[in-house]
Amino acid sequence: MIARESLRWNGWGRLGESMHMTRTREAAVLAELGRRLGRTLARGAEPVELDAIRLPPPKLAPDVLAQLRAACGEDGVRTSAFERVTHAVGRSLPDLLRLRRGEIEAAPEAVVYPAEEGAVAAVLRIAADANLAVVPFGGGSSVVGGVEPRTAPGQAGALALDTTRLDRLLRLDPESRTATFQAGVDGPSLEAALGELGYTLGHFPQSFEHSTLGGWIATRSAGQQSNGYGSIDDLLVCARVVTPAGVIRTLEVPRTASGPELNHLLLGSEGVFGVIVEATVRVHPRATRADDRGMLFRSFADGVAAVREVGRAGIPVAMLRLSDASETELSLLLRKDPARRFDPTATALSLAERLGYGAGRCALLYGAEGGDARQVAATMRRARNRLVRAGGLPLGRAPGRSWRRDRFRTPYLRDWLLDSGVAVDTMETALPWSRLGAGHEAILRALQGAVATHAGAGLAMAHLSHSYPDGASLYFTILYPLESGREIEQWRAIKRDATDAIVAAGGTLSHHHGVGVDHQPWMAREKGALGVEALRAVKRAVDPRGVMNPGKLL
């Protein structure tokens, strides 16, 4: 179960945790960012305290509360302000903006913590009878509004169904290399349970520390090392989902041709069909060796071609992550520590410049891991040779080390920048190789236009984070100065322009963040009107009274 008391209620991650920058470095970064954004960055208004948030009193009738308590136990039904606020939003930029201003649009009437499948079914029944919506809530790290307590017209309110008490490892099948978990298990607990037995799932999305197995399945999550371990859709064998109409369970077999594969109705279902309570996943022997390194390319196009080649050669790397020129430059800025006299990276880069890796250069991270040191070394050698042949300049292990150190920490930067009035948002897509270069340029141009129009200034950059035989994902980051008092409207305008640009480039609405409420308006463009209608038909069949997570996805 996630200990939410140890987490920031209005920001990312654990209390006391951060990007760990020195004060001097922080000041230098802010100064440089301010220069680029054309304004002096200073600490802005303090975010409000939790108890300053005015929540409407919970509207649950005593008998409904009693029924919920009968199903989930006394401690399994909570209505404190802390519980309601921490289950009122996810962790998108507008979520944080709202929390910091203390302006939550809606909060759940109560948070329920069922501890077994029967209790989940009971909650759905009670909610249907009491005319309440149910919002499945795992780690709560959605960045697309996927856990907002919305209600359908006529509903009296919403319950947040916190799945994180469903966190046990039910069985491990060493022969088949699969593990069955209750789906509310969070990333670190899942890896700890597997690690003790010598296994790993290998699924490490950036939200790893604050997300759950069920959430990964519900959002079609992709981990940072999906090249090696696969995305959650590759890792899922079968699942159990409690819907208002009963349980959907898929079969524990490696493959089936018995009609459409129902796992793929559950993957990406974002809680609109039911609550994922159990899942069997493919596991791997725990990696005891890992090697991650950097490489520099003269241009994004060169780097993209190199990434494609490594994949096509079948080299079993775990990760290939290519920053574009803007991101490469900004990450060098963030890395620079003005207090350090000698900076080996700076020296290497100035040498690189003389070799033609100057303006427009792009940094690639590549890595391999596994249980066999010789095999990891062989993979890294093969990858390095390919990459060098494709124009790469090796940067050694330092970039890999800092990636691994900070892989789950980058989101902390966002809160720190918000403190100084700078917004950070990310959007992502996937494109075929043949449209990746043009798509990158068009979307980047649109993002630059959007921040200029709606914020007067801003930075936009991207990296390629997941690659496939036929294409890759692009992950865009924007930074822009917040317009005080109009933060949400400003974000909405930028988001609209960004999403329009992604759709216009032929990219998918999301490679791994999901749809939630933020991307929902574009779903008919993505799936076609009839495709959406087909999914709505499934929804009606399993949730005829519209209890499950209204307003999301469909």
Add this chain to the structure above:
Amino acid sequence: MIARESLRWNGWGRLGESMHMTRTREAAVLAELGRRLGRTLARGAEPVELDAIRLPPPKLAPDVLAQLRAACGEDGVRTSAFERVTHAVGRSLPDLLRLRRGEIEAAPEAVVYPAEEGAVAAVLRIAADANLAVVPFGGGSSVVGGVEPRTAPGQAGALALDTTRLDRLLRLDPESRTATFQAGVDGPSLEAALGELGYTLGHFPQSFEHSTLGGWIATRSAGQQSNGYGSIDDLLVCARVVTPAGVIRTLEVPRTASGPELNHLLLGSEGVFGVIVEATVRVHPRATRADDRGMLFRSFADGVAAVREVGRAGIPVAMLRLSDASETELSLLLRKDPARRFDPTATALSLAERLGYGAGRCALLYGAEGGDARQVAATMRRARNRLVRAGGLPLGRAPGRSWRRDRFRTPYLRDWLLDSGVAVDTMETALPWSRLGAGHEAILRALQGAVATHAGAGLAMAHLSHSYPDGASLYFTILYPLESGREIEQWRAIKRDATDAIVAAGGTLSHHHGVGVDHQPWMAREKGALGVEALRAVKRAVDPRGVMNPGKLL
């Protein structure tokens, strides 16, 4: 377009094509089989001629025919006995039994050959208005009754919609390595079109020569070399499907997290939602080198463990196919040529026996292919080393050569055996590694019991044909003497026992044959009642009047 005039109307494959055995070898095989089945096998009753089949006169009203002709052209609407009979059944054992006796349960009123997407949509409209069912028909090689012209209650008849005029390569994207075809293209035409451009799809199911891209997608087909190239679900990027309610099209992107992946509603849809008219698939550079070899194991368990190890070591073989002891022995019998004095395989096997590879021994085929001879050789070397370490005894290239020669020819054996009153049927499933051994034994025992009970005698055997990180498929073959006059009832009783045993072992109803009408009664066991209901809801949304392929799948 498939030239059906050159094919056997009541058996497998091309006229004049066969397993190519000499007369003496045929006689020897029949004698040995007869001995095992406890009866003398002799040529039985001749199958009837096509013109002896009495078909009900087509019931289409002249104005419906005129509308269909307006949509598909004069030559695109056919009502000859040849067309109706060749589109009345697939190629399952009961299909052949019925054809040979001339007792077809139903025939389509007409066969339509739309040449473009608009014509497909028009046919669905005309059919809905005329109260007709539409049965999509590609290669017609279904072995589960997937193309039978069934009608829903109240429907006046069925049209077979032959897709094979939709057979053009629309575009090749060399950068993304994808190709877009009209989905009625058959295997050889697809490979010829790709081959000219230096590519291959690498999808070679046993029905390859007589099946289509759309059929592969509709049935979640798996090719013989799926270890290397993936199954059709791995190869599909996106598709267009014409349904009675409009077109469903999926996006041409390598991956998406925008809700449930609609490709997986189309994969395995068996024509009940609509007609797959177009698909984009991942292609590979054409293989110029292939190496396939044999290996012997002391037991099925040893062989299974070895297959699992090769997969886990990440060795990029294209195929791993392990026969159990019964299949190994029978395939040796089939291979034996009494006219040949010196049989190198026999010599090798008697040597093997002295090394402990005697009763219970199992033959494995493994192969690799690609464009790089050095890489193929390295893969085969790695595989060989792993297999030998796991107890394998190398049998060299001869078994590989005969597999490649006969890979699409084995089905011809069935017609030849039917001529002598011996039925051959196959059923297949997939299981996790941890349940594979017990499942193999239990299903085999059930099959032996079924043929003993319902045919008085019979043989049952199996091979493992496709493997995955967490399990593998098992493909069972049974041979039994036909009871003249009760062939269909006999088959039905055996099929029921076999399917019950597969389901009881926890296996899937089908790893790659599909559901059709033969497996439909078990679908609620496979997917759960609510899972089936969810798919039926999709069906109602896209086909509200129930035009598409009634009686199949759901």
